[in-house]
Amino acid sequence: MSDSTSIKLDTVIPYTTNDPSLRAELSEIDRSIRSASIFFTASAVGWLLLGTVFALIAAYKLHEPGFAVGSEYSTFGRMRAAHLNSVALGFGNNMIFGVCLWIMARLCRAPIRHGGLLLIAGAFWNIGLTVGIAGIIKGDITSVEWLEIPRYATPLLAISYVLVGIWGVMAFRFRKGEHVYVSQWYFLAALFWFPWLYVIAQIMIIWAPAQGVVQSITNWWFAHNVLGLWLTPMALGVAYYLIPKVLGRPIYSYYLSVLGFWSLALFYNWAGVHHLIGGPVPVWLISAGIVASVMMVIPVVVVAINHHMTVVGLHREGWRSPTIRFVVFGAINYTFVSLIGSAMALRDVNLVTHFTHFTVGHAHHGAYGFFGMILFGGVYYMMPRLLQREWPSAGLIKIHFWGSALGILLMVFALQIGGWIQGLQMNNPEIAFLDIVQNTMPWLKARTVSGLLLLVAHLAFALNFFWMLLAPGKTNSKDAPTLLNVKEEGAAQ
């Protein structure tokens, strides 16, 4: 428990010692994974920008359908799928490979072996994804949501994933000491769960398609679990590492963190079928999915209590840290999005939200407001330590934070309020369908505005990132690694 922790709030000192001999081991670990982590993160930034452009085109076309109609390449269906795969597999997975593997190496307390393996995996992943998304735009898209990438590109992605998975297990195998921190539990479990999901989905949907509703069930079991058993544990692992690490205070209750992990492992994989409420699916299966969705309240509340109690009393210090700003914003949104998700799985609520923009808002809330923001925080913490160089601009970090935070909140409010109204109207047989479509227009325009805010935020992030990466002479002016010489200068913010 954190009560026994004494935090030196009055005399804030650098996060690390300046003694090079004490720094040696940690520096060696950081150095051993530097190339791979930077490669993955730089790739993620590139995919984020590309995915944002695809998203803006798709969002704009929803209220201006005459936009960019000259070519089949820019139709809504292809742009939407290109956006989804760019941000989920391009931005999301590259961020995971970059940040989570770095944290994994640090927690294993040993320099990584075979760092080249990760670089090869990174090359395969990005080549496979480029081929896949080009295939989607060309028209080779599959008809399965979350598995739109044509089958000729998936082997490259699979090889890459296997290499990353092997690396993760090897890092764990050769760790120093017996301790396993809760973040390692989350990372290892996710590395283990994802191939299970992906292999089954590929077999039962693409290579040897199951018939009828079984295919739909597999589809939503997979799609929902990509968020729940891949993105979620990775982001929670990052939060469980960074919040206590940055604040210098152990997690409030380690017991709760273990409880949260195992209850997530137990309940989440059942939840996906709630996407098929009302469909021709066995009722017992839907009911099991609803029960599991509601049971998810347990890990969510556990995580919320744990994170809140760790931060409590240190809000001022947290606000001064770019990492904590992003991570705490993401953690708070994890609580909200998960509780909303549990409510959406209830039949009476689903009766309104199904087939509306409410679900789209929910997906962005989880994938961006929770996962994306926590991983942004991870990059802000990781990069100075890998490059031993300061972020060049505090202003750009603030633009990124406020653009992302306001952008995603506007998007979630617009789509969920508009979606709820849309659902109520669709349940009213006296309202013509085209009138309902017309009524969504203001909300869809608000969504495009939110997308522009996110674009500004991402441009600020990319500018700061590549400035830091490519112009070291202008940004390297301190002696200590990570350059947090607040002892001498006081807090910058």
Place this chain on the structure above:
Amino acid sequence: MPVENYLELLPIIVLGVFFFAVTAYMLYWAANRGHFSDMDAQSKVIFTEEEPEGELSDTFPSKH
């Protein structure tokens, strides 16, 4: 995949059993190695000699 012939589902069933067995073994392994005991000590493993407990370790970059 015709569902009448359940033998065709065998690879998936075998995979399922494998993944479940690994999960169960991990739970047993963790309990056996003491990962569910002495929770306070477990929570402090992220702090080291180089990055000790009680120190803030991140803030906005200062002006150059």
